[in-house]
Amino acid sequence: MLAAPAWAQDAQSEADEGRALFDEKCVVCHTNGGGDHIGPDLAGVLDRRPREWVARFILEPDRVIAGGDSVALELLKKYNGIEMPNAGLSAEDVEEIIDYLAGTPGAAAQAPPPRAREAQPPPEMLLAQASILYTFLAISVIIVAVFTFVALSTRGPAASVDIARAYQLRRVLFVIALILVASLLVATMPQSPYARAGTTADRVVYVAARQYEFVFSEEPIVTAEDIARSRRIASLELAPGELVEFRVTSLDVTHGFGIYGPERQLLAQTQAMPGYVNRLIVRPERTGPYLALCMEYCAGGHHLMSVPFTVESATPVASHRPTSSLTAN
Amino acid sequence: MHTTQSNTYPGTVGAAEAVAPAREVAAAETQSTIFLWMLTTVALFVILALLGIYMRLTQGGALVGLRSWFYPMMTLHGVGMAGLWFVGSMACACEALRKHVRASSAVAVFALAGTVVGVVLLLVSVFLGRFAAGWYFLYPLPLLGEWPAWSAATFLTSLTVLGATWLIWSLDVLRAVAERYSLSNALGWHYLRGETEPAVPPAVIIVTVSMIANVVALVSGVIVLVLFYFELLTGRPSDALLMKNLTFLFGHTLVNLAMYLALAVVYDALPVYAGRPWKANKIVAISWNSVLLIVLLAYFHHLYMDFVQPGALQYIGQVASYAASLPAAIVTIFGALLLVYHAPMRWSLPAVLFFLGLLGWAVGGIGAVIDSTIVANVRLHNTLWVPAHFHTYMLAGFAIIGGYFYHCGRQSAKADISEPIGRYQAVLLSWILAGAVGFLAMFYWAGAYSVPRRYSGYPIELAHGTTYALWAGIFASIFLLAAVLCLIDVMGSWRKQAPVRADDRLGAPSPIGAPAAARAEE
Ligand code: HEM
Ligand SMILES: [Cu+2]
Numbered sequence A: 001m002l003a004a005p006a007w008a009q010d011a012q013s014e015a016d017e018g019r020a021l022f023d024e025k026c027v028v029c030h031t032n033g034g035g036d037h038i039g040p041d042l043a044g045v046l047d048r049r050p051r052e053w054v055a056r057f058i059l060e061p062d063r064v065i066a067g068g069d070s071v072a073l074e075l076l077k078k079y080n081g082i083e084m085p086n087a088g089l090s091a092e093d094v095e096e097i098i099d100y101l102a103g104t105p106g107a108a109a110q111a112p113p114p115r116a117r118e119a120q121p122p123p124e125m126l127l128a129q130a131s132i133l134y135t136f137l138a139i140s141v142i143i144v145a146v147f148t149f150v151a152l153s154t155r156g157p158a159a160s161v162d163i164a165r166a167y168q169l170r171r172v173l174f175v176i177a178l179i180l181v182a183s184l185l186v187a188t189m190p191q192s193p194y195a196r197a198g199t200t201a202d203r204v205v206y207v208a209a210r211q212y213e214f215v216f217s218e219e220p221i222v223t224a225e226d227i228a229r230s231r232r233i234a235s236l237e238l239a240p241g242e243l244v245e246f247r248v249t250s251l252d253v254t255h256g257f258g259i260y261g262p263e264r265q266l267l268a269q270t271q272a273m274p275g276y277v278n279r280l281i282v283r284p285e286r287t288g289p290y291l292a293l294c295m296e297y298c299a300g301g302h303h304l305m306s307v308p309f310t311v312e313s314a315t316p317v318a319s320h321r322p323t324s325s326l327t328a329n
Numbered sequence B: 001m002h003t004t005q006s007n008t009y010p011g012t013v014g015a016a017e018a019v020a021p022a023r024e025v026a027a028a029e030t031q032s033t034i035f036l037w038m039l040t041t042v043a044l045f046v047i048l049a050l051l052g053i054y055m056r057l058t059q060g061g062a063l064v065g066l067r068s069w070f071y072p073m074m075t076l077h078g079v080g081m082a083g084l085w086f087v088g089s090m091a092c093a094c095e096a097l098r099k100h101v102r103a104s105s106a107v108a109v110f111a112l113a114g115t116v117v118g119v120v121l122l123l124v125s126v127f128l129g130r131f132a133a134g135w136y137f138l139y140p141l142p143l144l145g146e147w148p149a150w151s152a153a154t155f156l157t158s159l160t161v162l163g164a165t166w167l168i169w170s171l172d173v174l175r176a177v178a179e180r181y182s183l184s185n186a187l188g189w190h191y192l193r194g195e196t197e198p199a200v201p202p203a204v205i206i207v208t209v210s211m212i213a214n215v216v217a218l219v220s221g222v223i224v225l226v227l228f229y230f231e232l233l234t235g236r237p238s239d240a241l242l243m244k245n246l247t248f249l250f251g252h253t254l255v256n257l258a259m260y261l262a263l264a265v266v267y268d269a270l271p272v273y274a275g276r277p278w279k280a281n282k283i284v285a286i287s288w289n290s291v292l293l294i295v296l297l298a299y300f301h302h303l304y305m306d307f308v309q310p311g312a313l314q315y316i317g318q319v320a321s322y323a324a325s326l327p328a329a330i331v332t333i334f335g336a337l338l339l340v341y342h343a344p345m346r347w348s349l350p351a352v353l354f355f356l357g358l359l360g361w362a363v364g365g366i367g368a369v370i371d372s373t374i375v376a377n378v379r380l381h382n383t384l385w386v387p388a389h390f391h392t393y394m395l396a397g398f399a400i401i402g403g404y405f406y407h408c409g410r411q412s413a414k415a416d417i418s419e420p421i422g423r424y425q426a427v428l429l430s431w432i433l434a435g436a437v438g439f440l441a442m443f444y445w446a447g448a449y450s451v452p453r454r455y456s457g458y459p460i461e462l463a464h465g466t467t468y469a470l471w472a473g474i475f476a477s478i479f480l481l482a483a484v485l486c487l488i489d490v491m492g493s494w495r496k497q498a499p500v501r502a503d504d505r506l507g508a509p510s511p512i513g514a515p516a517a518a519r520a521e522e
Helices: A006-025 A051-059 A061-066 A070-078 A091-103 A105-110 A127-153 A163-191 A224-229 B027-059 B064-097 B105-128 B149-181 B202-234 B240-274 B282-303 B311-340 B349-371 B374-380 B385-412 B423-448 B460-497 B513-520
Strands: A203-210 A213-217 A244-250 A255-260 A266-272 A278-282 A288-293 A306-311
Touching: A006 A091, A051 A061, A051 A091, A061 A070, A127 B311, A127 B349, A127 B374, A127 B423, A163 B311, A163 B374, A203 A224, A203 A255, A203 A266, A213 A306, A244 A255, A244 A266, A255 A278, A266 A278, A266 B374, B027 B064, B027 B385, B027 B460, B064 B105, B064 B149, B064 B202, B064 B240, B064 B385, B105 B149, B149 B202, B202 B240, B202 B282, B240 B282, B240 B311, B240 B349, B240 B385, B282 B311, B311 B349, B311 B374, B349 B374, B349 B385, B349 B423, B385 B423, B423 B460
Parallel strands: A203 A244
Antiparallel strands: A203 A213, A244 A278, A255 A266, A255 A288, A288 A306
16 A cells, blocks of 8 residues: 555544544534535535634634624524534544545535435325325314304294204214214224333334434433444334334433334324333334434424434345435435 | 394393393493404414414425524414413403403403513513424423523513413402302302202303313413423423423413313303303203313323323323313204204304304314324324314414404494394405415325424425425415404494594503403493
């Protein structure tokens, strides 16, 4: 291997350090060439801003903002008022990160094109969702019909109605409603997600939620420091038909973990609550790209909080590989 | 013509209460306070609804330049509308009870003052502090958002002021009811024992039940706030699951009660237009007493997706949510339909609004019952289905409140309340209805498609959510425009018939305190 000059080697290792730091502390909100996320895309940031400004901003964004720096305030406004947190970095850390940002024009080229994802037409509604909607529509139509019927009846006023008969009708309606309600309870309650609590899953995946990302891991994550220590799953792949248990918790506020299948509709969800672990057991059947979205409002970046994963047969079926599009952002 | 007869329709409120006490108050004065009241409610409603339209347009991809204000405005819209709805229903219920019960006017003025202070603090925290934790400020989000700590503290203070004020207001109403009837009679327990005297109007039973549940709700809200302060001061965190339970015991109950209060008003006023009495009896008493129990247990359905919540509570949540719909449908809706069926109905504006309000309540209720089924909740929890159903019955509630304002205004002016709805108003009402149905349909549709609620913009996978949002914004604009035109027409015709002495009223204490203050001098 041809040795690079010493100064270049130094810069290179600095940038490597910087990259590690960036991956640890910044990717929640930034990409380097992957498009805007919660904060701006940082590729080329050194072309748009003086290096000193960038260094100072990374070092103490809170004070730069509090100091009324016009560029910072402009950015703050553009990015939904979300203040970049002070990561508590040293000046050397910051230099390393800047070296990484400055020295990797290639990163932008390697990364998947940020906006390759394209809007698709609305999917066909899943059976569960459709039955909910049409049950609601059907009952609503009945209600509207009854109200209309009663309203129209006032065109022929009668001095009095037969109260005894009306009360009899009410009794009949009450009994019917009671039977309906009771049988619905009996029919639906055993299918509730808690009923599966005792099952042992084929695979356990730990999920830690925090503003504004989900972290998949093979090991429990209880604090933010655990993220670096634990065996993190960079891109989660599940096998179809496998019984998977997601153990979901949160490191800050309450989030939600909603699983959207290839049909882009909810298949299952649970809350991610600080101090608790919710065990969500699912058996994904369909192969293809999945997406977990945050289902509990968690402040300014809530609508950006998502993580993709895939369900694929172990035998590599190339055609099922999700396009890189789904993994962007 | 039943001009003056109409408000003392024999039997309307039960034999013993057949004739409302004569009101020798200067009609013009009462009317103008009601007029002021209406103006304030209407103005706030319009502003808050505009925020709603802004939100849907933003979600629809328009107005992206203003996107960063989405969550603060969502918070303002939510707290504002829920609060306005509660205060409006309380005011209407107090007005309906005025024939039977005398609440303290000093407390009413105090309630108004507290509400104003609370609203000012709310505006400061949202506009200056960009506070944006949402209307139920789920723990610990207020302490961990991108807004400064002072704005969270201001918001919490605002809610404390509102909560404490409304707690005192509710307790005073309860006190007044107990003084007149004794609490057990006001709850209709003597009907359960088979007695028929004293006759207690249904409105009194409903308001009493609601106020008791309300005290429970507000107390649990106050506990939540105290725990927040405790953490702010000592740094000791609270238990998130406990906080969530308390939060929804508070939020869910409060919002449901506001609807019950609106129903009390329908019990009070719809008979006047139907020309028939609507009396309390054993069934009404049973149904509303069971509501008291049930409504306090139904809130568990907000925690279905918290799997660590004890399983029994989850199932209780579903049973209670289903059970809550039975008395509602079988007693109240059935009773109202029976009242109207083949009645010599006078379809004036309030009657139409009451009827539509009940219809909306029923439809929204179905949306809620479906969502409270645990298996369905897996697909619907925190999707747009949730705002879909509560906007259905909250808009219905506002129809009732609006109708009741009109009803009271005309009555106190001794005007003819029986004139059928005019052609122009009927046309506007159809536009209002069409706009509302379209706006709500987009919510339901998107909710069924799993589009999450509280997203200021949608991810590319759910790009169709953007389209629904845009249409909803257009429908909501139609709704609001027609509603404003209708209101202008109503107020204009009022002015012509009974000119308001604006000079006198400028210094009037309040929309909320004023009617009570005026009535104290009766
Ligand atoms: C034309 C009238 C209205 C429009 C256009 C409108 C629109 C909206 C929108 C877009 C949202 C946010 C939905 C989301 O989660 O993505 C919302 C939330 C909400 N609205 Fe409305 N709304 C209207 C009327 C009302 C009324 C009459 C009430 C109550 C009486 C109300 C109470 C609420 C509440 C409590 C929330 C929840 C806020 C939160 O999630 O923190 N709205 N509304
Ligand atoms: Cu979130």
